[in-house]
């Protein structure tokens with residue numbers, strides 16, 4: 001099966017007053033048709049920079065300094081803005097944590113949805129408006145016609161996120177990238193929106209790349225999981241394999257910090273001590289070393305990926321021992 005998205009050896013840097021910072025360090029991963037792949041990791045690990053570079057939406061100062069991003073077999077990094085525009089919002093779409101930043105405040109919802117559908121699907125105004133209305137109903141907005149007439153700031157956070165999803169799905173994309181789409185919403189709305197994404201995924205046969213720091217959401221949504229730490233991909237595995245046999249100490253710690261995923265009922269919830277290092281591109285050895293209970297001298301050497309099972313990759317020289325240790 002050919003991958004719908006294949007990212008190889010991607011390096012992303014930002015240049016500023018202090019010189020060049022490598023935010024995403026030679027990561028590789030793929031998404032298959034119909035799959036939900038979750039990228040997890042604490043704040044500042046490079047999840048958003050990864051998704052923005054796939055979309056070609058890195059802001060000023062940011063650039064992809066090596067690697068390739070193949071979407072449906074074509075290299076997005078080699079495309080012109082015009083070619084990219086034809087794919088974005090059509091076959092490949094993205095929803096963000098805060099929909100207000102991606103909705104235009106001076107146009108009504110109906111206006112912006114209709115325009116986007118006209119541009120991407122080549123429909124007439126009335127047909128496009130009818131499709132917008134149908135999509136708003138589909139994402140569970142009770143009075144879709146009234147929502148069409150409103151401006152974004154007059155909607156609640158949950159309603160705006162539904163509008164964003166409707167817009168993202170308006171041209172039946174084959175891949176939806178969602179960057180912490182429900183972090184700002186309360187848990188009930190979050191659950192509804194995730195249900196909705198799963199339903200639409202089944203119906204449209206699309207793939208989803210979901211970025212989150214919430215392992216509970218991962219359990220609910222993912223087929224496969226990618227764990228990022230300090231700009232690197234440190235573990236990749238199918239979701240059950242990852243939950244049953246986490247091999248990287250960071251993944252183990254992330255799973256221990258979530259209620260209800262590990263087995264013991266009397267377990268005390270833990271958080272991971274310490275912080276993601278800020279200037280992580282200066283660290284040549286394992287970047288998790290200063291927080292890791294398994295650390296040894298050997299960990300100060302550069303770490304490489306090891307395949308420990310079919311589709312299970314880990315970047316830790318002690319993964320074999322770590323994976324068999326139930327005590328930490």
Ligand SMILES: Nc1ncnc2c1ncn2[C@@H]1O[C@H](COP(=O)(O)OP(=O)(O)O)[C@@H](O)[C@H]1O
Pocket residue numbers: 014021023041042043044045046047048049050059061062278
């Ligand atoms: N616009 C930017 N300019 C400079 N550095 C940035 C910029 N955006 C992100 N970074 C850096 O890239 C790293 C990864 O950030 P990000 O991808 O936003 O993390 P995450 O989404 O996992 O919380 C961080 O160290 C952050 O400081």
Ligand code: SF4
Pocket residue numbers: 248249250286287288289290292293294295296299303315316317318319
């Ligand atoms: S390489 Fe060493 S320090 Fe890094 S995660 Fe593995 S055991 Fe811990």
Ligand SMILES: [Mg+2]
Pocket residue numbers: 047048049179
């Ligand atoms: Mg982010």
